[in-house]
Amino acid sequence: MASLRQFEAFVMIAELGSFTHAATQMHISQPGLSLMVREFEAHFRQRLFDRSSRAVRLTEAGQALLPSARRILEEFQAATTRLRNADTQAARRLSVASTPLFSSALMPAVYQRFQRAHPQVELKLTVMSRDEVGEAVRRGDHDCGVGIFGPNAPGLQRDPLFTLGFILLTHGETPHVVDGAAPRWVAWDAIPKVAYVELPWDSGMQQVINRRKAQAGIQAAAPAQVMNHLETIIGMTAAGAGPSILPSFALAACGGFNVRVRRIRDAQPSGLAFHAVTARARDKHVLLPSFMEALRSLIAEQPWATWWDREHAAARGPRPGAGRSQR
Structure with missing residues (x-):
């Protein structure tokens, strides 16, 4: 099957009228370009160029192929541009769903912190029940969900965020x-x-x-x-x-x-585990780590986030050797 690179070489030679100049433009050796053209001609079972010491001209078959070859390259470039633009636009939007209690208590501050770090990004926050969050993330309606999710969450990947009391x-x-x-x-x-x-x-x-x-x-x-x-x-x-x-x-x-x-x-140092969930079948949003870092850093700054850890550390007592001078 003919490759896109071969179509590019064919059009380049036709427009420049020279294998030497085309090889320079494509950053390949002239023997390499000649081999590429021979394989391209073998695919169509037609000679596409008349070569002489003075010039390179298209054959009748080459002239017939040239409009189609140009159109193939133009359509590929247009498709590439559309997809890259779509990817850039998607990267500038992050959609997060979370449960009502969590949203009302923490999401406004997380939103503010994330937007300060990424002012060019549109962060969309949606409030819904836990089951709705999981289903919406599975469908792809949201890039991430935040809340309390058990280990049996079909189609979802859980990433731990923090544990509280x-x-x-x-x-x-x-x-x-x-x-x-x-x-x-x-x-x-x-x-x-x-x-x-x-x-x-x-x-x-x-x-x-x-x-x-x-x-x-x-x-x-x-x-x-x-x-x-x-x-x-x-x-x-x-x-x-x-x-x-x-x-x-x-x-x-x-x-x-x-x-x-x-x-x-609580019986454990912290009894309430929060997770971020994403769809297993989809790639994670490029900005999701930044959002999770904003959330974790906000929690870490709150005094109530460490009450339980400090209490249990005190209950365990000082580590052996703590307080003694080191030699």
Whole structure:
């Protein structure tokens, strides 16, 4: 089968009227170009050039082929330009889907940080349920999804982002002040045995919370209220509708609400794993690592991101030899 390079050589020789000049333009040796033309002519079973010591001219067959050869090269170049432009445009758009609680607490700050680093990129953020996030990423509607995803996620690749813990909110007499100080601890089996203000039952976050309650021997009870949004849950707890359990990043939204905040001591250093999911059948977006770095760096700067790690490090005690002078 004739190659695109052979078509290019044929057109170049026809336009320049010289094998020597064509070889120079194509950055190949003249013997190499001559071999390429012989193979090209063998493909068509026609002699395409009349060669003499003075000039190179097209044969009748070569003249008939030239318009088609030019059109093939032009169409290839046009297709290349279209695809490269499309790829450039796609690289300048990043679409991320995430669950409501995570979106309301963290995505505005992540958006701001990412746009500062990549002002030329359009970052589109969409809020939907966990199941909708997974399905939308599988279909290719979004480049990435962020949330709590179990290991059984068909067609999706999970990349760990961070792990956090939970906080218990109860009604307080005065507005809570977010000052960076770590709240007191409470064990899961010591949390109030009452009806809670909760997320919807099909929320991945609420399912994790319900499992933690069950592991602590707390019987499931009908929720006092069911709310979709972070601030609404906090506000309902502040209004006395019942306590609530939220991920630690919700602390940032507690300021000004009449709530008391306590950390829940988990069996593990951190109990809540967040992942970024991408479709296994598609290449990852070139800007996805930058987005994930913006997200991870934002989390790492928050005081509530290290409460659990510090607590468990303290529980393990100092490392052997720590504090002794080194020789």
